Amino acid sequence: QPAISRRISLLEQELGAPLFERVSGGTMLSQAGRVLLPYAERALAALQDAENAVRALASTASGPVTLAAVG
Numbered sequence: 001q002p003a004i005s006r007r008i009s010l011l012e013q014e015l016g017a018p019l020f021e022r023v024s025g026g027t028m029l030s031q032a033g034r035v036l037l038p039y040a041e042r043a044l045a046a047l048q049d050a051e052n053a054v055r056a057l058a059s060t061a062s063g064p065v066t067l068a069a070v071g
Contacts, residue, residue, distance in 0.1 A: 015032065019032055
């Protein structure tokens with residue numbers, strides 16, 4: 001938990017805006033957090049897609065293909 005809080009704090013400093021608001025009963029996304037959320041979700045999805053692509057490459061037969069034309 002402290003490591004995550006520290007990362008969030010560093011990101012908030014870099015962005016110059018708080019990402020969460022403390023409210024009674026917990027926390028909620030601030031306006032800046034709501035704006036950032038879809039970008040963060042797309043970044044995570046892109047990382048997952050990249051990982052899947054690399055894993056697929058490693059798990060499939062790959063290499064040069066030679067075709068012979070008969071004619």
